[in-house]
Amino acid sequence: MRFARIVFGLLLALIGLLVTVAGAVAAFWLVGPDNTLDTGEQSLASKGLAVMTAPDLINRHGPKLHVTASAGKPVFVGIGQDIDVSSYLGAAQYTRVVRFDLPARFDTQEMTGRAVPLTAPGRLDWWTVKAAGAGKQSIAWPIVDGRYDVVVMNADGSPGVDAKVTFGIELEGAFGTSLLVLGGGLVLLFAGLLLMFARRRNRPLPPVPVMSPVQATTPVMPYTPPASKQSTQVRRSAGLATALLLVTTGCVAVPTKNVSHQVTTKPAVTLADGQAVVKKYNEINNQANLTRDAKLSETIEGDPTLAQTRAGYQIDRKLDAAGKDKVKPFTYTDPEIGAPQFSAYPMRFVVASGISTDPQSRQLGVWERQDAGSPWLLTHSVYPPLAMKLPPMAGLRMPVKADMAKLPVLPQTAGTNLAAYLSGGAKAKQAALFVPSPGAVNLLTKRAKAKVEDAKETYISTVVDTFQLSGQPLTFIAANGEALVFLTLTEQYRQNIEPGSNAYWTNGAVTAFSSMVKYTQSLHQDYLHQVALAIPRTGKPRILSIDGQLVGAGGS
Structure with a gap:
């Protein structure tokens, strides 16, 4: 039994030594008090x-x-x-x-x-x-x-790039765990040494009774303790060592393996980042307006909004060459962010905000980023009246096929019908398909009046006003199931000239694009309109806003 105790003690001591060295190396070389395992500078x-x-x-x-x-x-x-x-x-x-x-x-x-x-x-x-x-x-x-x-x-x-880089992983409790492993190793080491070198005290033999001559002929057997008590100390030491190792090695859990290996989606922006984009736009837009700097506007706007801005600056420079008519600074206030999820670029988000200089209106805009290295640009921007009910921004998402199937009319069809409605005027058959906005009513009233006035001119034979859908509608689905649709429409207001006459632009905004050039067949004014529609699950599409800008003029 002594041989078995020595062999087991030696084995226990060797294990304890290895665990002690491992704990010491982990605590004082690999991890340290900051619980961080690092690569060193590479x-x-x-x-x-x-x-x-x-x-x-x-x-x-x-x-x-x-x-x-x-x-x-x-x-x-x-x-x-x-x-x-x-x-x-x-x-x-x-x-x-x-x-x-x-x-x-x-x-x-x-x-x-x-x-x-x-x-x-x-x-x-x-x-x-x-x-x-x-x-x-x-x-x-x-x-x-x-x-x-x-x-x-x-x-x-x-x-x-030529850099010195250090990577490190901070494992909470790693230093304490290493110290526990070190302590556990020392316990095993000392337990093994104890088993190897401790001498077992022999129990005193009971007194030998005086025997009769007959009893002396019976051999005397030495005392042997019960087998169950022989291994109690060994089992107790081994159990304690095992418990310590289980406790110490379980102090730091193995990091959980990632499960999101496939292409994931992310919101276009966080709420804070979206608000920061709007704040930056406010600052740069006011600078650009002050100097009529289209190059500066390019850093914050994209078409069709940028096209309208450029045309507006060109008109302003023509009509106010001295620069005395300054645009009053304004900001978009209290922006509400609608940020759909995307799995790839380009990404877009929608903002509904107040206008510091016009408390009766709101700004509804789309910001777009073509790739991760490009800036956010305001591409679509309309100004619905404050009384106009807008779809909720929270929960806004990009449409899927099932969403489109639930709409009473597809956005592309709605855009085509809207162009026909505006071209035909208030009495067009397509007018019954929409709930018009105050802006749409005002636009049609203004154009009808202009047609009557222009037709009175002796050198004008007829007037034709034509709207067309430009590009593809941009559609979002709101949390209430409505489709929020942004459209771009082009308009040409055309005045046909009487045979034998000629005409030219002599004043007004149109002279920024064509001035004192004589035409014999027609004059035309070109407009770019941005439109926002709300298409509900049931009922007619609502025209939220239509905002136009003269972008060209000329003739033939």
Whole structure:
């Protein structure tokens, strides 16, 4: 039995020694008091514009990821969803980290593409976490389920990245667990040594009775303890060691494996980011209006809104060359954001807001981003009266086939019918298909009056006013099932000239596009209208607003 105790004690001591060394190494070399296991500083370089991790490298969530980067020039380090990062770097040359082996082996793949500078990454709003500047830049992020990428770039978006990068994983309680493992190892070690070297005290034998000569002939047998009591100490030591190991190794749970491996969707913007976009628009738009700077407007607007803005500036410069008629600054107030989910770019969101200079109206606009590296641009913008009921912004989504099937009329058909209604006037048969807005009524009244007045001119034979649908309608589905539809209509107001006469534009806004040029067949004014419709599940589409701008004039 002594031999068995020594062998078991030796085995227990060896296990304890190994556990002790492992706990000490983990506590004081690998993890440390900050609970972070890191790779140490590693050199990562790219001839392209970035070093980016493949989304499947971050395949578990729960712990906190730490990334620190430094370079000879200002550096950017950020974490973003793969849907954004892939769009941002999609056509660029960059280096992708495709494999990582502990402690610090990186396998990379060079991705071909353009090496022209990108938009400075720090200016983009979709990063989950980011840091940029000179010297060391650090970020920390509790890893969540999904497809995310770590990106290291030059802060100005230029090619040629050469950075020192450290990756670390913070495991809550890891340092304490390592200390417990260390303690457990010491217990095993001392328990093994105790079994090996402790001497067992022999129990004193009972007194030998005085025997008779007859009894002396019977052999005397030594005392043997019961077998069940022999191994009690060994079993108790082994059980204690096992319990300690189970408790200590269970203190830190294994991070949960990601399940969102497929392409995921995300809202176009968060509420805060959408409000920030509107705030930036307010600032830049007022600057552009003050100087009539169409180039500045290009940074915040896209067509058809940009086309209307350009035309308006051109007219203003013609009619007010001295620049005395300043546009009063205004802002969009209290924006309500409707942000549908998208799985790819382009992305869009809708905003309904007040107008600081017009409390009786609201602004309803669509902001669009073509790719992750481009700015948000206001593409559609209309101004429905405050009394007009708008579809709710919360829960706004892009339509699917089932949504379209529930509508009484498709948006494309509604746009075509609306163009016919406006072309034919208030008495057109298509007028019965819509609930008109005050703006639509005013427009038709104004055009009918203009036709009568223009027909009185001796040099004009007839007047024709034609509206046409331009492009595809942009449709969203509200939480109440209504379709919110944005349309663009073109209008040509045409005055046919009497044979033998000629005519030309001599004054007014039209002279910004054609002035003192004589025409013998016709004169025309060209308008661009933006329209918003609400198509309910039942009933007629409501014209929420129609807002036009003269964008051209001429003749033939």
